[in-house]
Amino acid sequence: MTPEAQARNKRRTVWLLSLLVLGMFGFGFALVPLYSVLCQVTGIQSVSIRSAGDGNINQPTGGSAVREDPRLVTIKFDTSVHPNLPWDFSPRKRNLKVHPGKLYQVDFAAHNHSSEVVTGQAIPSVAPWQATAYLNKLECFCFSQQTLTGGESVDMPLRFMISPDLPEEIRSVTLSYSLMKLENTQSESKKHEKG
Structure with missing residues (x-):
């Protein structure tokens, strides 16, 4: 060449x-x-939407209350559990009629069927996806990992508010949680038990 x-x-x-x-x-x-x-x-709630929504929650200006909307919106709660997680997981109420701008709380029940300590994480999603930015969660078990000892049952609270800015055509919102097992956390807890 x-x-x-x-x-x-x-x-x-x-x-x-x-x-x-x-x-x-x-x-x-x-x-x-x-x-x-x-x-x-x-319909997955992105970090930016969650951060933006959480920052706008319940922050009245000048001491005034959050504007409450007279209309009613139906909130449906749906749960699923990954097959490798030995838990029961369900909402205490499947449906709830809410006024936008008002704070509500719903408890979710979880029970560990196994005899071992197991850690899970709930992944939320909202349908229709257009409602995602208007569903503000103040407190949610999905914000952190949940660890249950063998046979333990627990109620996990969800405190939320639908924004009054929710478009009028959206009359129903479904909030779904998929509960997954966290393998790494479980193996770390076994190491601590041995050590």
Whole structure:
């Protein structure tokens, strides 16, 4: 290969590598809007929506109360448990009629059927996805991991409010929780028991 051809190949390689670096840099910036689109399409509550919603909760200005809407919205609670988690998990109430702008609490019951300490994490989702930004959770068991000893039962509270800004056409909102087993936490607790 001639020195001229080698120089041309080197220039082409440098050019292609430069394009690859620029493409990777651009993809890194595109991940945030792509994540938002994915959350909207699937109805999963994104971190940014949860943070924005939690920051606006119950913060009256000038000592006035949060505006309560006279209309009623039906909230449905749905739960599922991953097959490898030996728990029962269900809401104490399946449906609740709520006034937007008013604070409500619902308890979810969990029971560990096994004889071992097991840790789970609830993953929330909202349907229709358009209602996600209007469902504000003040307190939720889904904010942290839940650990139950063998045979233990517990009530886990959810305190929430539907924003009065919820579009009029949305009359019903379903809040679903998928409960998953956390393997790493369980193995760490076994290590502590042995040590």
